[in-house]
Amino acid sequence: MKGRTSVSLEEAVSRLLLSCSDLPLYKVQACKDLAEEIVSFSALAGSYATDSVIQFYCERFKVPAFEKPESLAAGAMWKAGFVINIYRIMIGKDCSRHAVYFNANETKWYEGILDDYLAWLRDYGKSAGTIRTRQETLPYFLDFLGVRNINHMGNLRNEDYEGFLSFLCEQPYTQWTKSTIIATVKDFTKFLQEKNLTTCNPLIMLSGIKTPRRKDLPKFYTPDEVRELIAIIDRTTNRGKTTYAMLLLVTVYGMRGVDVTLLTLDDIRWEEERVVFTQQKTGKTIELPLIREVRLALLDYISNVRHDCQYRNVFIRETPPYVPYRPGAASVGRFISNLFIKAGIDTKGRPVGPHALRYSLATLLSGMDTPINEIAYILGHSSVQSSLAYVWSDIEHLHIAAQEVLPYAE
Numbered sequence: 001m002k003g004r005t006s007v008s009l010e011e012a013v014s015r016l017l018l019s020c021s022d023l024p025l026y027k028v029q030a031c032k033d034l035a036e037e038i039v040s041f042s043a044l045a046g047s048y049a050t051d052s053v054i055q056f057y058c059e060r061f062k063v064p065a066f067e068k069p070e071s072l073a074a075g076a077m078w079k080a081g082f083v084i085n086i087y088r089i090m091i092g093k094d095c096s097r098h099a100v101y102f103n104a105n106e107t108k109w110y111e112g113i114l115d116d117y118l119a120w121l122r123d124y125g126k127s128a129g130t131i132r133t134r135q136e137t138l139p140y141f142l143d144f145l146g147v148r149n150i151n152h153m154g155n156l157r158n159e160d161y162e163g164f165l166s167f168l169c170e171q172p173y174t175q176w177t178k179s180t181i182i183a184t185v186k187d188f189t190k191f192l193q194e195k196n197l198t199t200c201n202p203l204i205m206l207s208g209i210k211t212p213r214r215k216d217l218p219k220f221y222t223p224d225e226v227r228e229l230i231a232i233i234d235r236t237t238n239r240g241k242t243t244y245a246m247l248l249l250v251t252v253y254g255m256r257g258v259d260v261t262l263l264t265l266d267d268i269r270w271e272e273e274r275v276v277f278t279q280q281k282t283g284k285t286i287e288l289p290l291i292r293e294v295r296l297a298l299l300d301y302i303s304n305v306r307h308d309c310q311y312r313n314v315f316i317r318e319t320p321p322y323v324p325y326r327p328g329a330a331s332v333g334r335f336i337s338n339l340f341i342k343a344g345i346d347t348k349g350r351p352v353g354p355h356a357l358r359y360s361l362a363t364l365l366s367g368m369d370t371p372i373n374e375i376a377y378i379l380g381h382s383s384v385q386s387s388l389a390y391v392w393s394d395i396e397h398l399h400i401a402a403q404e405v406l407p408y409a410e
Contacts, residue, residue: 009048012089013039016082019095022317022325022334034082053087054104065104094132097330109151110142113197120191129258129281137184140168153197161185161202182206221345221356226251228343229336238305238318243335245301246315248294250332250354256281257329257354264312268298280327329354 013035020031042052054065061069066084081099088095117138121131144164150156168178186206192198230247234240249255249263258280267277273290298314306316313324325331333353340352350356
């Protein structure tokens with residue numbers, strides 16, 4: 001997948017280091033050291049183009065670029081991913097949270113059509129999260145077509161879709177993953193039809209497929225467990241104040257981690273006692289009451305922890321450089337995940353990030369007989385059906401008052 005340079009090496013390094021700024025200081029320094037290695041290598045090679053990054057990868061990890069360096073220790077595997085992300089940025093692609101290995105000398109037959117599809121999604125105003133999901137899942141289908149020697153969309157037949165569905169059913173993927181892949185294939189087919197790139201029409205067949213997303217066991221936390229998380233926080237420390245404010249936004253409002261990191265000072269309407277923010281995933285504007293304890297937690301953090309800087313984000317790194325945390329659940333998860341261990345909560349079979357707490361809020365609201373359309377609004381779902389994926393696990397109604405579950409939500 002060799003690509004022409006669209007972003008300079010210096011700019012790619014700068015962008016990647018900025019995205020790593022919320023990592024522990026020792027890891028940030030390790031990233032900077034590796035970046036300096038790459039820049040120094042490129043200077044000696046007399047080239048700052050992608051070819052120098054490819055050459056660096058080959059010599060540094062003793063494998064063809066950008067294949068997985070099996071001999072590299074597990075704890076150092078991130079270095080390969082770091083170099084790959086620099087290359088991705090340089091050729092105009094987004095960096096990936098996980099290392100995406102590939103052979104730089106091989107070109108996928110579908111790269112052009114994939115790029116056109118992603119551009120089509122952007123033209124339709126799809127969110128960055130949706131585009132990333134489509135980009136990551138469509139190759140399942142396209143690689144299958146490649147095995148069948150289909151490298152032109154004009155050769156697609158309904159039988160190829162049937163073959164792929166049979167293939168997908170045999171894979172050990174979760175029902176959620178299979179549902180996502182099928183949704184991507186449906187969307188991609190709409191793109192092909194709109195652009196007159198195919199004559200087959202499998203959408204009726206695809207639309208009739210219902211893949212249950214309820215197979216997994218419930219992954220929510222009880223009201224008592226949520227209270228234990230809150231109680232374990234040491235709010236006398238800067239980190240504790242930050243964690244407390246983030247945790248309330250997640251547990252009281254069901255905010256996604258990415259929306260917590262992107263929340264701005266302007267989103268908090270102090271005099272109106274409202275929180276108004278736009279969800280990064282859906283683009284939907286959510287307006288919720290500024291509950292007393294949330295207001296106090298935010299005031300405590302902003303007054304005593306947050307550094308003055310040029311950024312309007314509410315949450316800013318505690319140490320230089322004073323920049324916002326990287327958008328995403330991982331940034332919030334670093335503050336929240338260790339609370340489960342400290343509180344002695346059994347997390348077996350349950351995730352420990354902010355999304356699990358968002359799930360817990362939906363389940364609680366359902367147990368209190370909150371109408372599903374209200375739950376959809378609070379969570380910012382674009383449809384009631386999305387909320388049903390959260391509240392199905394409420395097998396027994398809790399019938400418990402909100403203040404008993406969330407004592408801070410007066």
